[in-house]
Amino acid sequence: MYRSHTNGELNISNVGQEVTLSGWVQKIRDKGFMIWVDLRDRYGITQLIFDADRTEEAIIEKAKTLGREFVVQVKGTVIERQSKNDKIPTGEIEILVSELELLNEAKLPPFTIEDETDGGEELRMKYRYLDIRRNPVKDSLIFRSKVTQEVRNFLSNEDFIEVETPYLIKSTPEGARDFVVPSRMNEGQFYALPQSPQTFKQLLMVGGMDKYFQIVKCFRDEDLRADRQPEFTQIDCEMAFVEQEDILSIFEGLTRHLLKKVNNVEIGDFPRMSFDHAMKTYGNDKPDIRFGMEFGELNEVAKHREFKIFDEAELVVGIAVPGGASYTRKEIDKLIAWVKRPQIGAFGMVYAKYNEDGTFKSSVDKFFNQEDLAAWAEKTGAKPGDLICVLSGPTNKVRAQLSALRMELAERLGLRKPNEFAPLWVVDFPLLEWDEETERYHAMHHPFTAPKPEDFALLDTDPAKVRANAYDLVLNGNEIGGGSIRIHDKETQALMFNHLGFTPEEAKEQFGFLLNAFEYGAPPHGGLAFGLDRLVAILAGKETIRDFIAFPKNNSGRDVMIDAPSQLDEAQLTELSLALNIKEKVESTEE
Known part of the structure; x- marks a missing residue:
């Protein structure tokens, strides 16, 4: 048999046992008189030791020829490690190797097979079979x-x-x-x-x-x-x-x-929300309810103040950003630039700081007084120290834009906690x-x-x-x-x-x-x-x-590992009665 145990199961209770392990070479540390090899499979890593005093010279010489990702089988005795590693389950033991068999050599991988790799996404997708060896995947x-x-x-x-x-x-x-x-x-x-x-x-x-x-x-x-x-x-x-x-x-x-x-994780009630309420309150039909920042519709308190942008808009709507009043002008300008990106498509953003002393400072103070801005705060649920962000335009469009801003701000503020679950x-x-x-x-x-x-x-x-x-x-x-x-x-x-x-x-x-x-x-x-x-x-x-996903496609829908989709040869196209149609289409295009 190729193995009696996996590389993740041996521990101090196995000391003295004769075992057989197989796997991939993760790392090699050669001190001349002593060689350590980390052997990996999907279950974990076990350290192997080749010792000049206890291991045959021929086996040590063979160990010196090993490279990263070589596939090997070893036999040996489980011994207690002198320098223990409490970060892995097998960290108290190592295998004193008595037999080493090379099952297959390996080329040097195009990226390091480590949790933190130096390989870019496209490269790792091309060599997905190597990427799968990495713990995260x-x-x-x-x-x-x-x-x-x-x-x-x-x-x-x-x-x-x-x-x-x-x-x-x-x-x-x-x-x-x-x-x-x-x-x-x-x-x-x-x-x-x-x-x-x-x-x-x-x-x-x-x-x-x-x-x-x-x-x-x-x-x-x-x-x-x-x-x-x-x-x-x-x-x-x-x-x-x-x-x-x-x-x-x-x-x-x-x-x-x-x-x-x-x-x-234990979950209590699953709230229910109508589609109309979700669109009005969060701007989309799949709202993240782990945090607030609910929409406040401002038409009745923002229109008819001689501010043309609001007066001509179908909808004026805002959100309150917790603690956002401390943002600098530079930080707010970056937010405005973010909503104006083509992916979001807003023409701009109006803002109002709700200061800790209860006063307001906005980008439209020329048109709106303190009482007006207090009404904005009431509609958006803003509190002293918050920033009110306001967008306007066609109803469906502006809701989608503000929804995207809400999610971006929540990400920046750390409100989208991955270990917190809110079904709806x-x-x-x-x-x-x-x-x-x-x-x-x-x-x-x-x-x-x-x-x-x-x-x-x-x-x-x-x-x-x-x-x-x-x-x-x-x-x-x-x-x-x-x-x-x-x-x-x-x-x-x-x-x-x-x-x-x-x-x-x-x-x-x-x-x-x-x-x-x-x-x-x-x-x-x-x-x-x-x-x-x-x-x-x-x-x-x-x-x-x-x-x-074991073998995903890239952003263009291609499998870069197997190079699909690909063209068929003419014999296949003929068999499928497609060759003539394609030929006619090509000739028509050339004309």
Whole structure:
């Protein structure tokens, strides 16, 4: 056998035992008459010792040929270390080596395999198999495995059945762009990779599998952002014969279970907040409620003071920054520059210092007196010593800008504590949202979401006011899960398709299989999907998801390690009936 023990399990109780270890060479310290080697595997590090007085000369000579990341097997005796290391579990012992076998040599790695490495992100992604050897990445993947196992434990104990659904499915026009896969056997036709298993899990409810879950890969061909992957993993769940309260209860339970088992944190109530309240108070539908800085709308106390910027704005809104009155003019100018960046897009920022003596000093003292500024303080909840930051403009735009500023300030002030968890349900989303470009409604979630029963009559008269029977679970300012009660009868689903601009023929073409299934006794049902990548990162107190994915893509959606995506050769394209189409397109472009 290659090993009798791992490199993380031996301790002082094993002294005197003959053991066999295998792993990678982490470090070598050669004193001539004595050589120490740190041997590493995923379980830890064990120190090896080669001693001129106790080790055969041939073995010492072989040890001198070792390099970093060489793969070796050793046999030897566990002895007590003279100089102990209390920073590692094996720090009280070392192995006096009696046999050494080189299993494989290694080139010098392009970056150091250490917790604090000298490798940049793109380089480490190219050599991801080496990066995984580093503790931060290795521990992140082990942490993900633990979370996934606890998810399965909880849902299985709640009688959920794990069912796999297809990856090669039909392309549909709703949602993001699909990744498409040409079919060789059906010339000119394509599969799509699933953006979610939505229709299949609904069909499982029709099939009587009343509690389903799946930890599943999903794919969206979207424009990428810094922390978005084209493929991602969902904890996908669906339940039959349930109402919204049943689903919220189950997944509050799952969230509590994970926080307790993984983080040893007890969580109390899960507050609920309407979509409208979240947008008005925090500027987004996934607010971080670990800290205050709630929005104060200032229209009634800031307009009609002959300040044109406010008078012409649709919304004037501000936040109070704790302790911000101590900011220097230079620091405030940097904040103003921050909100004017293209990523935020504000034209500027008005501010008012609420001094400790109760007076105010603002950037618009020419237009607003002390009484006016006191009204700002009341609206924003500012206290003496705070800074009031005010933005103005179109309602939706300025809310998004102030939300970004709120989060940036909270980060700078250390208010977003990674070991503090604040879950929240956001409910009562609009069912539909109007798209100016296409001049039609789109489903805010997806076309299978049921309207609130009490709003159903508004579908024909005022569809913009219809609320969805939908809910998002937010944790620390991130949406970690979302779902809804589904439409479960053919007539309502056909009506929904009609409002989304589908003709009856188009609806039948795209979703006829689902409409047909509803005619065979579909139960009331609903569900929720967690984003596993994001959930794991938050539970670990991190903001980025990449270290929790074994082989992630970069910001351009490329896998730089295997160089994908890549071109196909002409023979493959011909077999897929794509070569002619591509050739015609190239010739057309050249003309």
